Amino acid sequence: MRSLLQTATLATLTLLPMAGMADVRIYGRLDLAPLYQTNPRDGVNWRLEEVSANRFGFKGSEKLGKDLDAFFQLEHRFYLDTGAERSGARMWTDKAWVGLKSRSFGALSMGRVLTVGNSIVGGSDTEAMTDSAGAINSRKGRIENNMNNGLFYESPWFTPVGKLKTRVSAHYVLPEVKDIENPWGLGFEFRQAPFLWDIGYQHDVYRDASAPAAEDRKSNSWFTGAAWDFGQYEVKATYAHSKGYKGVVSDHSLYRMTTGSLSLNAHFGRWDLGVMGTKKLEKNTSGVVQPEINKFAVGYWYNFSKRTKFMPTIAYEELSGPGYKPRSNGFGRARDKRENVYIEIGFRHEF
Template sequence: MGTLSSTAFAQTNVTMYGVIDTAIRYTNNQVTSNGKLGSQTAMTEGAFQGSRVGFKGEEDLGGGTSAVFKLENGFQSNNGAIDQQGQIFGRQAFVGLKDKSWGELDLGRQYGIANDLLSNYDPLGIGNFNENEWASFYYGTRFDNTLKYTKSFGPVTAELQYSVGERAGQTSIGATSGAALSYTQGPLSIGGVYQQSKDANSALLKVAGLGGSYVAGPATLYVQYFNAKRDPGFAKAASNSGGALANTTLLSNAGNTLKRTDSVWTAGILYQATAVTSFILGYMSDSIKNVSSAGDSGRVSTLYAVADYNFSKRTDIYVEIDRTSLSGGEIQDVNGVMPFAGASLGAGSANAASTRNGVGIGLRHKF
């Protein structure tokens, strides 16, 4: 940790931190260069977290008010490439004011509030392999040009988000707004969220979700449900294009003349067997209405398990296994709008597969 100071102003504490999470992973039914399917062994990002290095700081302004900031770069630990669309600080980049009485207001690139709330009720806190994180693409992970306000009232926390569309004369185009409320007391936590995004053609994405967790001795139980509705043709602009909803991970509904509805359940348990060993079991399931313009339905589900051993507070090694399944119209989804799960299983092709099995062993270090 470094410290920057000035003779004229209060002291600012700046901390450098990071995570490196890397795995060797085997999967079957990956699309090959000739359009067929085959198995793959690769070094990838880890099962738990995207690798990152960041800086955060806080300056006491007096009277219970502080200035805060965070700059966080994401990178792919297997090859050193910048992650998140090539944005230097693509994970987070914001500055804000925090007050003991009035709460915190942050401005910049930040996590969306659906991600903030629902990650609390996910046994992995949202995973990092494609197969154990796909649910997060329904509501988006991070948003540029975002104002986010957070205020706690005892056990209750309220959160508001508005991501500016920045279109002259069309202030709502490309904008995302929402609100979240959570309650945490003792072993119980529950919360709810609503988030809405508007694309370049005023098509809407509406997400509403609920979740809860409960700690019972060495076990923590998790459950959540959210519903995501995309208007016909809903789409985000290409990354780094400056267009509406660019640099988000939102799922598209491009090419679909019908409103797509995804109803997603996640449930799981984290069991702390010893001080250094833990086990995680999780299940995600999405029931889809209007996969395509044909009006067909479909389903995507993933069952996964993780065994984790901690060498220290900062370093752990783990084994993860998972099985992802597609059914109904999702197998023949010619739009390939299910990121990584549908599209990479060859959805819409003659060689489409209905299942994928994966296993990985990873090493994670935090600093």
């Protein structure tokens, strides 16, 4: 895989000077943070963690006519602390698509695409920062973020009523295996300053690793997010509910997961402030209840420049409820809850 990565990177860099008719850009993000935990399950208080997934990628477009553009994007993700690839079996982990875009009819991309849920309720970078310490992905239920063999459509903005701007997005997957259901999603975004509202539905289908031709389980999720943008300040709330079903393979329990978050983002010159509270509940139909997770986090960004940031974050996390059992709480003795404080001092450079 290392030789494949080197070959692909070298080939892309070699071809860039020949792409005079297209706009091609190399981009990337590198960040790491010393992380201290007061009460880690494995007993390791200090470790080196990434604040968000480290990556580099290529994106480009070419004008084909007055109202038509071709575009592509490839993005590779890796662990900066070890240099290891994030997905050993997949070169372009997060994004790998090509498509056409029209200002009149919207954009259609094909390949390994983002899902509707990841696109419209993914959150800002500031929210991702305050959600990175502790139980991550506590804002979006159990939706899949990416889909292979996918089609993703995003309409242009239009105004159906008054000044209300609206955009529709949808994804649909063509599975590689016969008789596997087609995952799909549909979402709507509404904008009328200073109010923003997103809502969507997503049907996910998972394949069993031991029997790739069989469905492991299915999941239906609906999600919504609303924000009020005051200019210097933005308040945002999200809610998601996921319901799992059995597929062909019967040894996987079903589940119900609900997540909610409330966040405040503020900007003060070179400083950006993020404050977020999240709650996560999960239960499966065999009667097993997962721990209830409550988290509160405060994060600051200091922008040394447009590309370089200093990012200290502190988060308090509590695991409790009926699902927090003595045999699985990591301490070897009965406790009503587990509390942990995360202190993360991050540094990021983008290019």
